[in-house]
Amino acid sequence: MATVWVIVCYLGALLAFALGSKMFFRGTSNDYFVASRSIGPFMLLMSVFGTTMTAFALVGSTGKAFERGVGTYGLMASSSGLIHAACFFLIGVKIWSIGKRHGFVTQIQFFRARFGSNGLGYLLFPIFVLLVIPYLLIGVIGAGKTLQPATAGAFPELFKNDNPILNGGVPPWLSGLVICGVVLAYIFAGGSRAAAWANTFQTLVFMIMGLVAFIFIYNVLNQAGNPTNVAARVTENGMVVQDYTFDKESRKLIKAEKPKVVGKLKHPEEAKKWAGKQPHLTREEVEISHKAKHPKTKELIDKTRKVGVPWLMFLTYMFIPLSVGMFPHLFQHWLTAKSAKAFKLTLIAHPLCIMVVWVPCVLIGIWASGLLPWGMPPAAVLSNVLKALIGNPVLTGMLTAGVLAAIMSSLDSQFLCLGTIFTNDVVLHNSKKDYTDKQILFMARCFVVAVVALTYVLALLLQNQNVFDLAVWCFSGFAALTPLVLAALYWKRATAAGAYASVIVVAISWLIFFAMSGFGGEFTVLGGVMPVAICWMAGAFAMVAGSLVTRPPSEETVAKFFP
Amino acid sequence: MKKHSLVFLAVFVILAVLHQDAWNWDSSKLVFGFMPVGLAYHAAYSVMAAIFWGIVIKVAWPDDLEEWAEGGEGH
Numbered sequence: 001m002a003t004v005w006v007i008v009c010y011l012g013a014l015l016a017f018a019l020g021s022k023m024f025f026r027g028t029s030n031d032y033f034v035a036s037r038s039i040g041p042f043m044l045l046m047s048v049f050g051t052t053m054t055a056f057a058l059v060g061s062t063g064k065a066f067e068r069g070v071g072t073y074g075l076m077a078s079s080s081g082l083i084h085a086a087c088f089f090l091i092g093v094k095i096w097s098i099g100k101r102h103g104f105v106t107q108i109q110f111f112r113a114r115f116g117s118n119g120l121g122y123l124l125f126p127i128f129v130l131l132v133i134p135y136l137l138i139g140v141i142g143a144g145k146t147l148q149p150a151t152a153g154a155f156p157e158l159f160k161n162d163n164p165i166l167n168g169g170v171p172p173w174l175s176g177l178v179i180c181g182v183v184l185a186y187i188f189a190g191g192s193r194a195a196a197w198a199n200t201f202q203t204l205v206f207m208i209m210g211l212v213a214f215i216f217i218y219n220v221l222n223q224a225g226n227p228t229n230v231a232a233r234v235t236e237n238g239m240v241v242q243d244y245t246f247d248k249e250s251r252k253l254i255k256a257e258k259p260k261v262v263g264k265l266k267h268p269e270e271a272k273k274w275a276g277k278q279p280h281l282t283r284e285e286v287e288i289s290h291k292a293k294h295p296k297t298k299e300l301i302d303k304t305r306k307v308g309v310p311w312l313m314f315l316t317y318m319f320i321p322l323s324v325g326m327f328p329h330l331f332q333h334w335l336t337a338k339s340a341k342a343f344k345l346t347l348i349a350h351p352l353c354i355m356v357v358w359v360p361c362v363l364i365g366i367w368a369s370g371l372l373p374w375g376m377p378p379a380a381v382l383s384n385v386l387k388a389l390i391g392n393p394v395l396t397g398m399l400t401a402g403v404l405a406a407i408m409s410s411l412d413s414q415f416l417c418l419g420t421i422f423t424n425d426v427v428l429h430n431s432k433k434d435y436t437d438k439q440i441l442f443m444a445r446c447f448v449v450a451v452v453a454l455t456y457v458l459a460l461l462l463q464n465q466n467v468f469d470l471a472v473w474c475f476s477g478f479a480a481l482t483p484l485v486l487a488a489l490y491w492k493r494a495t496a497a498g499a500y501a502s503v504i505v506v507a508i509s510w511l512i513f514f515a516m517s518g519f520g521g522e523f524t525v526l527g528g529v530m531p532v533a534i535c536w537m538a539g540a541f542a543m544v545a546g547s548l549v550t551r552p553p554s555e556e557t558v559a560k561f562f563p
Numbered sequence: 564m565k566k567h568s569l570v571f572l573a574v575f576v577i578l579a580v581l582h583q584d585a586w587n588w589d590s591s592k593l594v595f596g597f598m599p600v601g602l603a604y605h606a607a608y609s610v611m612a613a614i615f616w617g618i619v620i621k622v623a624w625p626d627d628l629e630e631w632a633e634g635g636e637g638h
Contacts, residue, residue: 070601074582078605081612082578089616093625097632218597226597281591281599315583340629347616355609362602563631 006397018186018198029440032191033105039336041345047196050203050409055142063378065365069280071309077358081351083321091325092334099335107331108425114488115496131477134470139411140459143179144172150400184452195412202405209402214360220389223253230370231278238271242370262374263290279307280366292375312528319532323478329417419448480506480535483543498547505542509535
């Protein structure tokens with residue numbers, strides 16, 4: 001029950017802090033959408049970083065490292081440090097200046113004006129919505145999956161569950177309702193400014209909690225001489241074993257007399273090469289067969305996991321972080337900046353913040369390979385490590401609050417951004433009626449409520465689907481669209497035809513690969529190439545070809561967008 | 564393109580190449596006694612990225628953009 005109280009206190013504190021921003025709310029739609037462009041460097045850093053780091057940052061990174069090993073950091077984090085900052089510098093600062101000069105509050109407004117095409121907005125609108133919604137679902141469903149095991153045992157009579165790990169825990173329908181309710185409350189009241197305040201609070205919470213979890217886990221596993229000794233090891237006969245067990249009562253890490261076999265090399269001829277090695281510590285790929293519970297029948301089935309990262313995948317994964325250049329919710333955060341100079345702190349500190357969050361999580365994932373069953377779903381790794389090794393309800397509550405903070409700091413911006421897009425790009429655009437600012441504000445709030453309600457219902461309907469598999473596809477879709485924004489900002493010759501061609505080619509190629517993957521999950525082509533690399537290049541080619549075969553934009557357009 | 568922009572572009576490409584640290588690929592050496600070298604390298608890489616962007620800000624910050632932004636119809 002202590003865990004529940006800690007989480008309730010956290011949500012209360014968050015709500016109080018975010019609603020505090022209401023004191024500065026100016027009551028205008030401009031304040032609601034872009035905080036009257038008044039956010040300073042620190043809040044901009046916290047809101048941009050908090051929005052970029054979703055449930056993936058804490059839960060996903062640990063789970064991915066549990067699956068793939070040490071390569072996870074280079075695959076997703078260090079490349080992001082370089083490329084996210086490049087997007088903030090090359091796209092964010094320029095977008096801020098154009099948005100400020102011409103009064104844009106959404107991405108679609110910018111693209112419509114830059115390419116002089118209303119239709120482009122109508123083409124982009126459904127694409128953005130369809131790519132953001134799975135991202136929202138990941139957050140709401142992820143919150144439910146985190147809270148239920150963390151609060152298990154708190155309400156044994158009220159929330160019965162056949163699974164002892166979940167029995168008495170807050171069920172997903174209730175956690176989703178609470179999370180959506182809290183986020184809605186502050187977004188409804190304060191819009192962009194409340195999101196920036198809440199994100200600052202939440203980003204600090206999840207960074208601190210990630211470090212606290214790491215220190216506790218490090219101290220427990222350090223009983224093995226060093227925590228990395230705990231990671232799974234390959235024996236001379238090709239078996240994958242765990243050498244240690246953790247005794248909860250004595251709180252001691254015990255070296256097993258007979259190591260526990262958790263898998264074996266799929267290709268036994270590699271046994272000599274891998275003997276004595278810990279596969280999670282390198283990036284060399286090795287296939288390991290292991291047992292896992294079937295998600296529906298609960299029977300043990302044979303599975304194969306690839307530990308390590310193939311070189312081509314490592315190389316082409318560098319396209320994924322480009323997605324921040326096209327995220328509509330990040331676009332909106334950029335526009336809230338008080339000045340271009342406010343971006344400076346974000347540029348320098350963003351790679352460091354990524355390091356502070358990701359290095360501990362990747363290490364925890366590597367260490368978990370020597371403690372947890374190999375069939376465990378990656379999303380459950382962090383919560384199970386915390387529960388197994390820490391076992392203190394107050395601390396578990398605080399760490400769960402940290403995970404919720406990471407999730408909610410993305411949810412709020414996404415809810416707000418969809419409400420903003422609906423209001424500005426669908427209703428107000430081309431509307432012949434003159435709306436007052438109060439009416440616009442009312443409309444935006446109604447749309448935010450509708451988006452939150454729709455997300456909640458979809459999350460309930462899809463809670464047993466593996467939506468986490470969709471994350472990389474959402475990122476890929478946005479990343480593949482970056483030739484559009486780069487050409488819009490840096491190539492005077494880019495035309496509407498090029499923009500249409502680029503968006504259509506990206507949409508078609510993305511859909512083809514998505515279908516080939518079986519509609520989600522990790523998927524590569526040509527021996528390890530990430531589909532995003534091909535979609536991106538196809539989109540860039542289409543942009544260039546489409547622009548060159550059509551007449552250049554008018555001098556007026558060029559003068560408007562190229563200082 | 565200004566001279567410093569070309570230099571930064573070149574450094575950016577070098578950093579992107581350095582991201583592919585093939586020499587650490589199969590190494591399980593530990594740094595500080597507990598951190599796999601492949602992870603330590605990429606953590607240091609994050610610090611390097613921060614330093615790189617710090618230098619870019621110092622040398623190539625587009626001050627004129629801010630002035631341009633302030634003088635528009637959005638006010």
